[in-house]
Amino acid sequence: MSFTLWSLGRLVGETDFAFLTSEERQRRGWLIPTEQGEPLAAIAAGVSDAMEAALEAYDLEQAAADIAAAVDRRDGLELELHDEAGKVIPVERITIRDTVVLMSVGDTRYEADKSWYDSLSDEERRAFDAAIDGQVESEARGAGRPRHDDFADEGPGMVCGLPRYEIVVKLVDDSAIPAPG
8 A cells, every 4th residue: 555745735755654663553664755755855854864963962952953943844844644545644743764864873873882792692692693684584575565676776765775765654543554564
């Protein structure tokens, strides 16, 4: 099932909300922007980018101002989620995340605190690594879930063969979008 994201009558992109979620009324997936929607997705992602930057900021007042400005720009987009029939789906919140930012922050955080992994015995590391490898392989084979080789590095919103943006919505009504399963 395909859903579309709109801004003031302009198609931003589409998603199938195929990611598993951990919160009630939450749906997640890749956002595949249109060529026209790519800059709008980047503006919407600016909020999460500013929030990530704030974690490293020395000047908290400036960080708060950057977040507030990003929120104003995102809110100015007046984002709407539509179902396949074009009907607006009520949401409490729409979050767009730039996966390039998330990956760079994740790498930094991992490097900053991998002491837990270093404290494992060789046997514990092998077991942990095997479990993670099995989980990643299993998720890649999951029905309807994108795999790395399913995407080309061409087109708007693509990076390293994967969609650049993730969309997370908090629904007003949990039944508005079926949960992946």
